Amino acid sequence: MLYHLFTYLDKAFDFPGAGMFNYISFRTGVAFILALMLSTLFGRKIIDFLQRKQIGEIIRDLGLEGQMSKKGTPTMGGIIIIIAILVPTLLMTNLTNIYILLMIITTVWLGAIGFLDDYIKVFRKNKEGLSGRFKIVGQVGLGLIVGLTLYLSPDVVIRENIEIKGNTNRVEEVHYTKNEVKSTKSTIPFFKNNNLNYADAFKSAGDKSQLYGWIFFVLIVIFIVTAVSNGANMTDGLDGLATGSSAIIGVILGILAYVSGNVNYAGYLNIMYIPGTGEMLVFAGAFIGATIGFLWYNAFPAQVFMGDTGSLTIGGIIAVFAIAIRKELLIPILCGVFFVENLSVMLQVGYFKYTKKKYGEGKRIFKMAPLHHHYQKPGDGSVPALIQHPKTALPESKIVIRFWIIGLILGALTIITLKIR
Numbered sequence: 001m002l003y004h005l006f007t008y009l010d011k012a013f014d015f016p017g018a019g020m021f022n023y024i025s026f027r028t029g030v031a032f033i034l035a036l037m038l039s040t041l042f043g044r045k046i047i048d049f050l051q052r053k054q055i056g057e058i059i060r061d062l063g064l065e066g067q068m069s070k071k072g073t074p075t076m077g078g079i080i081i082i083i084a085i086l087v088p089t090l091l092m093t094n095l096t097n098i099y100i101l102l103m104i105i106t107t108v109w110l111g112a113i114g115f116l117d118d119y120i121k122v123f124r125k126n127k128e129g130l131s132g133r134f135k136i137v138g139q140v141g142l143g144l145i146v147g148l149t150l151y152l153s154p155d156v157v158i159r160e161n162i163e164i165k166g167n168t169n170r171v172e173e174v175h176y177t178k179n180e181v182k183s184t185k186s187t188i189p190f191f192k193n194n195n196l197n198y199a200d201a202f203k204s205a206g207d208k209s210q211l212y213g214w215i216f217f218v219l220i221v222i223f224i225v226t227a228v229s230n231g232a233n234m235t236d237g238l239d240g241l242a243t244g245s246s247a248i249i250g251v252i253l254g255i256l257a258y259v260s261g262n263v264n265y266a267g268y269l270n271i272m273y274i275p276g277t278g279e280m281l282v283f284a285g286a287f288i289g290a291t292i293g294f295l296w297y298n299a300f301p302a303q304v305f306m307g308d309t310g311s312l313t314i315g316g317i318i319a320v321f322a323i324a325i326r327k328e329l330l331i332p333i334l335c336g337v338f339f340v341e342n343l344s345v346m347l348q349v350g351y352f353k354y355t356k357k358k359y360g361e362g363k364r365i366f367k368m369a370p371l372h373h374h375y376q377k378p379g380d381g382s383v384p385a386l387i388q389h390p391k392t393a394l395p396e397s398k399i400v401i402r403f404w405i406i407g408l409i410l411g412a413l414t415i416i417t418l419k420i421r
Helices: 002-013 018-022 024-052 078-092 098-122 132-152 198-235 241-260 263-269 277-298 307-324 328-334 336-359 396-416
Strands: 161-165 171-176 185-187 195-197
Touching (some): 002 078, 024 277, 078 307, 098 277, 132 198, 132 307, 185 328, 195 198, 198 241, 198 307, 198 328, 241 328, 328 396
16 A cells, blocks of 8 residues: 555655655565564454453463473464564555465465364363364365466566576576467476476477466466475474574575565576566565564463464465465475474375274374474383384474474575576
């Protein structure tokens, strides 16, 4: 809103200072600071309100050190993150940008699903919360909206990078096609020509290959939105783990959005140019500010938990953001922490069912899943599992910081993949 107001004032009246709002870097900085202030200052009031209403976390005794001390800690704190993201986004972004509209829809949509889940747990005293199938329906519905919007919107276009090679067969220049086109192309890491076209899988279909490519793309969008959203939800088990990991991912996504939406940087990195995605850096600034600000209260020992209101939302935001800038195939690297957390649960459940069917007794791979809880259990054989390392249980804060460090390494590797081919 402020962006549109000051853009008008700049054009109509040459209002002093209004031109600053034309700069993405300025608006990103303001969005970050505003989100940080909202989540820290206004967040305190929300936490006090949750405490007065006795909206506390229901804790199951899993035998983890310090676990029961968290009983009654206010939950549904994801409301803080959502408000701190939406307010700066509405104020500082170009609200006619299709990518910004998708991010707003994602935030509200998954925030509502997560809020409903937390509401059932807290107020209805139902520990199971919202039925799993309803969560999946909501996530699939969002994926369908995002995928079809990217397919149907005339504003979602790319300009493919074309390499100009010299006598030594080295790339000396990168040019872009003159016309902006609809495309099912995405960025694939570690390959020399790092543009992957989903439609190429259906070349045998002739003229319909592009249509089938888009259908396949929409299905991939649905899968990614569901997987990453649930991955963030799985990761939200230790104080500050999901919040800090998401902030790191947000920084990397903001960088990728900016270089993808700037023809000069895109040319330097030899990646496809996606007009309009530079605006997403402003949203990323709000996202980073909101998650860091929330960490003020969510760091160990946590004064508030984000609940599904927050975890489902931040996971969905990360997924849709990566898809919009055509970097969804980098998610297994960038969101490696979420990926491993999800994988640990799948392996644990699958192996338990397999061994129970084969031997009549279920066995475990990890001492406990998701993976972060595995490190909270001692490896003295008291918990039967294939993997007993580490021998002693690690403090919660140490586990969280080590996961953050891994997240930083994966973030750096994600950026490097743009040049490792």
